[in-house]
Amino acid sequence: MAFHKKEEFSAKDQSLAAFAKAISHPARIAILTVLARKNECICGEIVEILPLAQSTVSQHLKELKNAGLINGTVDGPRSCYCINWKSFEKFNAEFGSLFTKLKEVNAKCC
Amino acid sequence: MAFHKKEEFSAKDQSLAAFAKAISHPARIAILTVLARKNECICGEIVEILPLAQSTVSQHLKELKNAGLINGTVDGPRSCYCINWKSFEKFNAEFGSLFTKLKEVNAKCC
DNA sequence: TTCTTTTATCGTATATTTGCGATATTAGAT
DNA sequence: ATCTAATATCGCAAATATACGATAAAAGAA
Numbered sequence: 001m002a003f004h005k006k007e008e009f010s011a012k013d014q015s016l017a018a019f020a021k022a023i024s025h026p027a028r029i030a031i032l033t034v035l036a037r038k039n040e041c042i043c044g045e046i047v048e049i050l051p052l053a054q055s056t057v058s059q060h061l062k063e064l065k066n067a068g069l070i071n072g073t074v075d076g077p078r079s080c081y082c083i084n085w086k087s088f089e090k091f092n093a094e095f096g097s098l099f100t101k102l103k104e105v106n107a108k109c110c
Numbered sequence: 111m112a113f114h115k116k117e118e119f120s121a122k123d124q125s126l127a128a129f130a131k132a133i134s135h136p137a138r139i140a141i142l143t144v145l146a147r148k149n150e151c152i153c154g155e156i157v158e159i160l161p162l163a164q165s166t167v168s169q170h171l172k173e174l175k176n177a178g179l180i181n182g183t184v185d186g187p188r189s190c191y192c193i194n195w196k197s198f199e200k201f202n203a204e205f206g207s208l209f210t211k212l213k214e215v216n217a218k219c220c
Numbered sequence: 221t222t223c224t225t226t227t228a229t230c231g232t233a234t235a236t237t238t239g240c241g242a243t244a245t246t247a248g249a250t
Numbered sequence: 251a252t253c254t255a256a257t258a259t260c261g262c263a264a265a266t267a268t269a270c271g272a273t274a275a276a277a278g279a280a
Contacts, residue, residue, distance in 0.1 A: 020131070056270070077277050102143065154256060
Protein backbone atom coordinates (compact mmCIF):
# COMPACT_ATOMS: atom_id res chain seq x y z
CA MET A 1 0.00 0.00 0.00
CA ALA A 2 1.01 3.57 -0.40
CA PHE A 3 1.90 3.66 3.26
CA HIS A 4 4.24 5.82 5.32
CA LYS A 5 7.35 4.33 3.76
CA LYS A 6 8.69 7.86 3.56
CA GLU A 7 9.33 7.84 7.28
CA GLU A 8 11.84 5.04 6.93
CA PHE A 9 14.34 7.35 5.26
CA SER A 10 16.75 9.74 6.92
CA ALA A 11 15.41 12.96 8.38
CA LYS A 12 17.63 14.94 6.07
CA ASP A 13 16.35 13.19 2.97
CA GLN A 14 12.79 13.65 4.16
CA SER A 15 13.32 17.32 4.82
CA LEU A 16 14.87 17.97 1.45
CA ALA A 17 12.18 15.95 -0.28
CA ALA A 18 9.50 17.98 1.48
CA PHE A 19 11.08 21.19 0.31
CA ALA A 20 11.35 19.86 -3.23
CA LYS A 21 7.71 18.87 -3.12
CA ALA A 22 6.75 22.39 -2.08
CA ILE A 23 8.28 23.80 -5.23
CA SER A 24 7.31 20.87 -7.44
CA HIS A 25 4.41 22.73 -9.01
CA PRO A 26 4.90 25.63 -11.44
CA ALA A 27 2.08 27.56 -9.78
CA ARG A 28 3.99 27.63 -6.52
CA ILE A 29 7.19 28.75 -8.20
CA ALA A 30 5.17 31.48 -9.90
CA ILE A 31 3.72 32.51 -6.54
CA LEU A 32 7.19 32.76 -5.02
CA THR A 33 8.31 34.89 -7.94
CA VAL A 34 5.34 37.23 -7.54
CA LEU A 35 5.92 37.50 -3.80
CA ALA A 36 9.55 38.39 -4.34
CA ARG A 37 8.83 40.88 -7.09
CA LYS A 38 5.99 42.87 -5.57
CA ASN A 39 6.86 45.50 -3.06
CA GLU A 40 3.95 44.57 -0.86
CA CYS A 41 2.87 41.16 0.28
CA ILE A 42 0.02 40.61 -2.11
CA CYS A 43 -2.73 38.08 -1.78
CA GLY A 44 -5.63 38.55 -4.21
CA GLU A 45 -3.20 40.04 -6.68
CA ILE A 46 -1.73 36.59 -7.11
CA VAL A 47 -5.14 35.32 -8.13
CA GLU A 48 -5.27 37.90 -10.90
CA ILE A 49 -1.86 36.97 -12.18
CA LEU A 50 -2.19 33.19 -12.09
CA PRO A 51 -4.57 31.23 -14.33
CA LEU A 52 -6.18 29.58 -11.32
CA ALA A 53 -9.27 30.01 -9.21
CA GLN A 54 -9.04 31.87 -5.91
CA SER A 55 -9.58 28.74 -3.86
CA THR A 56 -6.82 26.93 -5.69
CA VAL A 57 -4.35 29.75 -5.17
CA SER A 58 -5.28 29.84 -1.50
CA GLN A 59 -4.49 26.15 -1.28
CA HIS A 60 -1.09 26.59 -2.91
CA LEU A 61 -0.34 29.43 -0.50
CA LYS A 62 -1.25 27.16 2.37
CA GLU A 63 1.16 24.51 1.17
CA LEU A 64 3.98 26.99 0.78
CA LYS A 65 3.24 28.25 4.27
CA ASN A 66 3.19 24.73 5.70
CA ALA A 67 6.55 24.08 4.09
CA GLY A 68 7.80 27.20 5.83
CA LEU A 69 8.72 28.98 2.62
CA ILE A 70 6.40 31.91 3.16
CA ASN A 71 4.89 33.85 6.04
CA GLY A 72 1.31 35.03 6.14
CA THR A 73 -0.21 37.73 8.30
CA VAL A 74 -3.84 38.77 8.47
CA ASP A 75 -4.51 42.42 7.66
CA GLY A 76 -8.17 43.27 7.96
CA PRO A 77 -10.17 41.19 5.53
CA ARG A 78 -7.08 40.39 3.50
CA SER A 79 -3.94 38.33 3.96
CA CYS A 80 -0.42 39.50 3.42
CA TYR A 81 2.19 36.98 2.38
CA CYS A 82 5.91 37.25 1.96
CA ILE A 83 8.83 34.94 1.48
CA ASN A 84 10.44 33.54 4.57
CA TRP A 85 13.97 34.24 3.45
CA LYS A 86 15.54 32.58 6.44
CA SER A 87 14.05 29.16 5.87
CA PHE A 88 14.30 29.57 2.13
CA GLU A 89 18.01 30.16 2.49
CA LYS A 90 18.27 27.14 4.74
CA PHE A 91 16.64 24.94 2.14
CA ASN A 92 18.76 26.45 -0.59
CA ALA A 93 21.87 25.51 1.33
CA GLU A 94 20.45 22.06 2.00
CA PHE A 95 19.85 21.51 -1.66
CA GLY A 96 23.22 22.89 -2.63
CA SER A 97 24.89 20.52 -0.22
CA LEU A 98 23.08 17.54 -1.74
CA PHE A 99 24.69 18.34 -5.05
CA THR A 100 28.07 18.97 -3.46
CA LYS A 101 27.82 15.77 -1.45
CA LEU A 102 26.89 13.71 -4.46
CA LYS A 103 29.85 15.05 -6.38
CA GLU A 104 32.22 14.48 -3.49
CA VAL A 105 31.32 10.86 -2.89
CA ASN A 106 31.22 10.09 -6.59
CA ALA A 107 33.90 7.85 -8.03
CA LYS A 108 33.28 7.59 -11.76
CA CYS A 109 31.16 4.90 -13.30
CA CYS A 110 29.32 3.80 -16.46
CA MET B 111 -10.90 19.41 -12.63
CA ALA B 112 -7.34 18.39 -12.07
CA PHE B 113 -6.56 19.37 -15.63
CA HIS B 114 -3.36 20.38 -17.40
CA LYS B 115 -3.19 23.76 -15.76
CA LYS B 116 0.51 23.20 -15.36
CA GLU B 117 1.03 23.89 -19.02
CA GLU B 118 -0.17 27.44 -18.62
CA PHE B 119 2.94 28.42 -16.71
CA SER B 120 6.31 29.41 -18.15
CA ALA B 121 8.54 26.71 -19.58
CA LYS B 122 11.20 27.58 -17.06
CA ASP B 123 8.87 27.21 -14.10
CA GLN B 124 7.60 23.93 -15.51
CA SER B 125 11.09 22.60 -16.02
CA LEU B 126 12.21 23.51 -12.53
CA ALA B 127 9.02 22.10 -11.05
CA ALA B 128 9.58 18.82 -12.90
CA PHE B 129 13.07 18.57 -11.51
CA ALA B 130 11.83 19.33 -8.01
CA LYS B 131 9.21 16.64 -8.40
CA ALA B 132 11.87 14.12 -9.37
CA ILE B 133 13.65 14.65 -6.07
CA SER B 134 10.49 15.18 -4.03
CA HIS B 135 10.57 11.69 -2.55
CA PRO B 136 13.20 10.61 0.01
CA ALA B 137 13.60 7.26 -1.75
CA ARG B 138 14.78 9.00 -4.88
CA ILE B 139 17.22 11.18 -2.98
CA ALA B 140 18.51 8.03 -1.29
CA ILE B 141 18.91 6.36 -4.68
CA LEU B 142 20.91 9.31 -5.99
CA THR B 143 23.12 9.14 -2.92
CA VAL B 144 23.75 5.44 -3.40
CA LEU B 145 24.50 5.91 -7.08
CA ALA B 146 27.01 8.64 -6.30
CA ARG B 147 28.65 6.71 -3.48
CA LYS B 148 29.09 3.29 -5.06
CA ASN B 149 32.00 2.84 -7.37
CA GLU B 150 29.93 0.86 -9.82
CA CYS B 151 26.52 1.60 -11.17
CA ILE B 152 24.48 -0.66 -8.96
CA CYS B 153 20.98 -1.86 -9.57
CA GLY B 154 19.80 -4.67 -7.30
CA GLU B 155 22.09 -3.34 -4.62
CA ILE B 156 19.77 -0.41 -4.26
CA VAL B 157 16.93 -2.79 -3.51
CA GLU B 158 18.94 -4.25 -0.63
CA ILE B 159 19.69 -0.85 0.81
CA LEU B 160 16.25 0.71 0.53
CA PRO B 161 13.22 -0.48 2.53
CA LEU B 162 11.22 -0.98 -0.64
CA ALA B 163 10.22 -3.83 -2.91
CA GLN B 164 12.18 -4.45 -6.10
CA SER B 165 9.33 -3.32 -8.32
CA THR B 166 8.96 -0.09 -6.40
CA VAL B 167 12.67 0.72 -6.65
CA SER B 168 12.54 -0.04 -10.36
CA GLN B 169 9.74 2.47 -10.69
CA HIS B 170 11.65 5.18 -8.85
CA LEU B 171 14.64 4.52 -11.08
CA LYS B 172 12.42 4.93 -14.10
CA GLU B 173 11.20 8.29 -12.86
CA LEU B 174 14.71 9.52 -12.21
CA LYS B 175 15.66 8.37 -15.67
CA ASN B 176 12.66 10.09 -17.25
CA ALA B 177 13.62 13.29 -15.46
CA GLY B 178 17.06 12.92 -17.00
CA LEU B 179 18.85 12.76 -13.68
CA ILE B 180 20.31 9.30 -14.22
CA ASN B 181 21.45 7.13 -17.10
CA GLY B 182 20.70 3.43 -17.37
CA THR B 183 22.43 0.86 -19.51
CA VAL B 184 21.57 -2.81 -19.85
CA ASP B 185 24.37 -5.21 -18.96
CA GLY B 186 23.33 -8.80 -19.47
CA PRO B 187 20.40 -9.63 -17.22
CA ARG B 188 21.09 -6.60 -15.05
CA SER B 189 20.87 -2.84 -15.38
CA CYS B 190 23.57 -0.35 -14.60
CA TYR B 191 22.61 3.12 -13.49
CA CYS B 192 24.63 6.21 -12.83
CA ILE B 193 24.02 9.87 -12.27
CA ASN B 194 23.79 12.08 -15.33
CA TRP B 195 26.05 14.78 -13.97
CA LYS B 196 25.56 17.05 -16.92
CA SER B 197 21.81 17.42 -16.56
CA PHE B 198 22.06 17.31 -12.80
CA GLU B 199 24.39 20.27 -12.92
CA LYS B 200 22.04 22.06 -15.26
CA PHE B 201 19.18 21.64 -12.82
CA ASN B 202 21.36 22.65 -9.93
CA ALA B 203 22.17 25.89 -11.69
CA GLU B 204 18.52 26.36 -12.55
CA PHE B 205 17.52 25.99 -8.96
CA GLY B 206 20.31 28.24 -7.74
CA SER B 207 19.20 30.92 -10.14
CA LEU B 208 15.65 30.76 -8.82
CA PHE B 209 16.93 31.67 -5.41
CA THR B 210 19.23 34.35 -6.78
CA LYS B 211 16.45 35.77 -8.92
CA LEU B 212 14.02 35.89 -6.04
CA LYS B 213 16.52 37.74 -3.92
CA GLU B 214 17.33 40.19 -6.68
CA VAL B 215 13.77 41.18 -7.44
CA ASN B 216 12.83 41.34 -3.79
CA ALA B 217 12.06 44.72 -2.27
CA LYS B 218 11.34 44.20 1.42
CA CYS B 219 7.91 43.61 2.78
CA CYS B 220 5.87 42.37 5.77
C1' DT C 221 -27.29 46.37 11.11
C1' DT C 222 -26.58 45.21 6.52
C1' DC C 223 -23.62 45.22 2.46
C1' DT C 224 -19.27 44.50 0.31
C1' DT C 225 -14.73 42.83 -0.23
C1' DT C 226 -11.23 39.54 0.64
C1' DT C 227 -9.72 35.24 1.94
C1' DA C 228 -10.07 30.54 3.94
C1' DT C 229 -12.26 26.30 4.13
C1' DC C 230 -15.50 22.55 2.77
C1' DG C 231 -17.13 19.25 -0.35
C1' DT C 232 -16.39 16.98 -4.44
C1' DA C 233 -14.44 15.12 -8.81
C1' DT C 234 -10.59 13.54 -11.17
C1' DA C 235 -5.71 12.59 -11.79
C1' DT C 236 -1.44 11.19 -10.15
C1' DT C 237 1.68 8.92 -6.94
C1' DT C 238 3.15 5.26 -4.18
C1' DG C 239 3.57 0.64 -3.30
C1' DC C 240 3.21 -4.33 -3.79
C1' DG C 241 2.84 -9.01 -5.76
C1' DA C 242 2.70 -11.51 -9.90
C1' DT C 243 4.29 -12.05 -14.25
C1' DA C 244 7.17 -11.19 -18.31
C1' DT C 245 11.80 -10.65 -20.14
C1' DT C 246 16.62 -11.13 -20.80
C1' DA C 247 20.83 -13.50 -21.02
C1' DG C 248 24.27 -16.29 -18.93
C1' DA C 249 24.98 -20.98 -16.88
C1' DT C 250 24.10 -26.01 -16.78
C1' DA D 251 16.72 -26.87 -24.06
C1' DT D 252 16.17 -25.72 -19.25
C1' DC D 253 17.28 -23.38 -15.11
C1' DT D 254 18.56 -19.30 -12.63
C1' DA D 255 19.31 -14.52 -11.47
C1' DA D 256 18.26 -9.72 -12.26
C1' DT D 257 15.02 -6.36 -13.95
C1' DA D 258 11.12 -4.34 -15.99
C1' DT D 259 6.37 -4.12 -16.51
C1' DC D 260 1.41 -5.11 -15.55
C1' DG D 261 -2.51 -4.86 -12.67
C1' DC D 262 -4.31 -3.41 -8.73
C1' DA D 263 -5.31 -0.83 -4.20
C1' DA D 264 -4.81 3.05 -1.37
C1' DA D 265 -3.24 7.63 -0.57
C1' DT D 266 -2.33 12.21 -2.10
C1' DA D 267 -2.52 16.16 -5.14
C1' DT D 268 -4.93 19.32 -8.12
C1' DA D 269 -8.70 22.04 -9.17
C1' DC D 270 -13.15 24.14 -8.79
C1' DG D 271 -17.55 26.09 -7.02
C1' DA D 272 -20.03 27.09 -2.98
C1' DT D 273 -19.98 28.68 1.39
C1' DA D 274 -18.18 30.58 5.77
C1' DA D 275 -15.65 34.10 8.22
C1' DA D 276 -13.70 38.71 9.16
C1' DA D 277 -13.76 43.42 9.12
C1' DG D 278 -14.47 47.94 7.15
C1' DA D 279 -18.19 50.90 4.79
C1' DA D 280 -22.95 52.26 4.22
